[in-house]
Amino acid sequence: xxSNAMNDVRHSLGPxxxxxxxxxxTCGSLGAYYLNGSWPTAAFHVQAAHKWLxxxxxxxxxxxxxxxxxxxxxxxxxxxxxxDADWARDAVEEILDSDDLNYQSELVLRVLDECRRALxxxxxxx
Numbered sequence: 001x002x003s004n005a006m007n008d009v010r011h012s013l014g015p016x017x018x019x020x021x022x023x024x025x026t027c028g029s030l031g032a033y034y035l036n037g038s039w040p041t042a043a044f045h046v047q048a049a050h051k052w053l054x055x056x057x058x059x060x061x062x063x064x065x066x067x068x069x070x071x072x073x074x075x076x077x078x079x080x081x082x083x084d085a086d087w088a089r090d091a092v093e094e095i096l097d098s099d100d101l102n103y104q105s106e107l108v109l110r111v112l113d114e115c116r117r118a119l120x121x122x123x124x125x126x
Contacts, residue, residue: 010059015119017058018068022115024052024101025072026079027108031096033076034083045069055099071118079114082107 013021028048032040049065052058060068082088091107101108 010053010057013058013060013064017056018064018119019112019115020056020101021049021052021058021060022068022072022075022119023108023112025049025069026075026111026115027095027101029072029076030079030083030111031092033080034092035096039073039077042066042069045072067122071115071122075111075114075118079111082110 025045025048028044029040032038032044046065046069049060049069053060083092088107091102091105094102094105095108103109103112
């Protein structure tokens with residue numbers, strides 16, 4: 001019998017995890033901007049990061065979350081025109097209604113590519 005403690009094991013973020021978490025935060029920022037017309041607060045990013053970490057059984061230091069959140073905010077603001085594009089509206093609404101990203105969506109693929117580039121340039125520490 002496996003104990004509940006064994007099921008609660010959390011792993012540190014690996015390189016792919018960082019990219020996916022950054023993509024989640026960036027897409028979440030774009031979704032919040034689409035809904036509210038304003039950029040989300042730091043509290044939004046912290047809550048979104050912890051939701052992703054819990055769902056993927058990962059752990060991260062607060063500094064790593066802060067760095068990824070700052071990068072996500074920057075990426076989202078640089079690509080804010082995406083939420084106004086007709087082709088992207090359905091993808092943005094899907095992001096808002098889902099607990100995970102659709103990695104086959106054109107919008108998510110674009111953001112994911114930007115996230116990979118951003119992390120290749122910055123390489124945030126855990």
